[in-house]
């Protein structure tokens with residue numbers, strides 16, 4: 001028997017802010033769509049574990065969707081689709097709008113690099129008849145999480161003659177895998193006294209790669225020789241070729257559903273593929289937008305966005321300048337009128353570790369895509385704090401399209417902090433706010449997201465690009 005709502009209940013509904021579980025808000029049909037969308041996303045996660053592989057995947061899909069390589073000497077018309085591949089490590093996708101570029105663009109920016117173990121430039125050595133690679137970790141990692149899990153090796157080796165060998169070992173079920181060893185608890189009495197931050201040290205992240213010696217030879221370092229011989233036969237590389245290589249070790253496990261209800265996805269590299277994939281899919285889904293739509297999938301975010309494939313470089317600005325020139329518009333005008341969703345993840349509230357969050361302002365899995373007005377640390381240092389006006393715009397856009405969304409802060413005040421590419425976009429005088437998916441176990445080798453949130457990120461980017 002349904003009871004009539006009291007005046008107080010009615011008023012609360014009208015006046016209070018109370019974000020809900022997405023499944024209470026959306027239809028079963030939309031839930032099914034979200035689950036279907038995530039099947040493709042899981043396959044992307046398995047195929048694109050590094051920034052280079054993400055570019056290859058997105059580029060192939062872009063071409064199938066009618067995108068052609070951008071040529072700054074050409075003229076493009078409304079509805080034309082172009083891509084700009086920046087050194088195979090970041091990529092810009094654009095669909096020319098009906099409105100002139102002086103009206104600005106609708107820009108979404110996500111990153112496709114993730115925390116990992118990079119091989120050092122002279123990585124190969126043998127100790128006690130075991131062969132290893134030395135590593136230097138990339139991005140923010142809890143080092144102890146990277147031991148005793150299967151790893152795969154990805155990347156490129158540029159040989160002395162300039163040709164490239166592409167490496168991808170450990171992803172096929174039949175491939176060998178690699179691992180960083182750890183101490184057995186029986187002998188870890190001293191190690192266990194270290195702090196968690198120091199439990200495994202950077203120079204202890206050595207990857208096990210072989211243990212059988214080269215046969216019929218009197219030389220020393222025969223295990224290393226055997227490995228080098230295998231690599232020479234397979235890739236034609238010699239040891240000095242590592243000096244001009246980028247080899248990255250990432251977790252070898254595949255993405256999968258999490259939970260009896262299959263409501264979540266566990267995987268390596270959700271940060272930030274969980275925003276990059278929806279941002280790319282959203283631009284693939286649109287035809288003839290009002291405003292020129294741009295998705296940039298960038299590199300180097302995890303180490304501060306520096307480097308010419310990161311968003312602290314001018315490559316995006318130059319691309320926009322080339323577009324602007326084509327229409328005889330000043331690029332300052334285009335950037336100054338551009339609206340951007342900086343697409344990055346936020347830390348979801350974890351009930352096991354409630355102390356680092358402030359419940360009223362944390363983001364939660366399943367409450368939809370999260371808007372993060374500011375990140376940073378120590379009193380909002382190192383962030384772009386979006387204006388109330390821009391928050392208001394984005395808020396009414398999402399509400400108007402029934403996109404389930406929430407607001408979220410990255411941890412409680414002074415608990416730590418972080419940053420995104422938003423501040424580099426703001427530096428170009430673009431209006432920008434962070435929008436992305438809440439993640440559990442962020443930056444771990446195996447992160448968790450909710451399927452409904454992933455789909456809401458896609459809906460948010462699509463709505464943004466379709467703005468009139």
Ligand code: MN
Pocket residue numbers: 111271272301344345
């Ligand atoms: Mn990120």
Ligand code: MN
Pocket residue numbers: 271302443
């Ligand atoms: Mn990150």
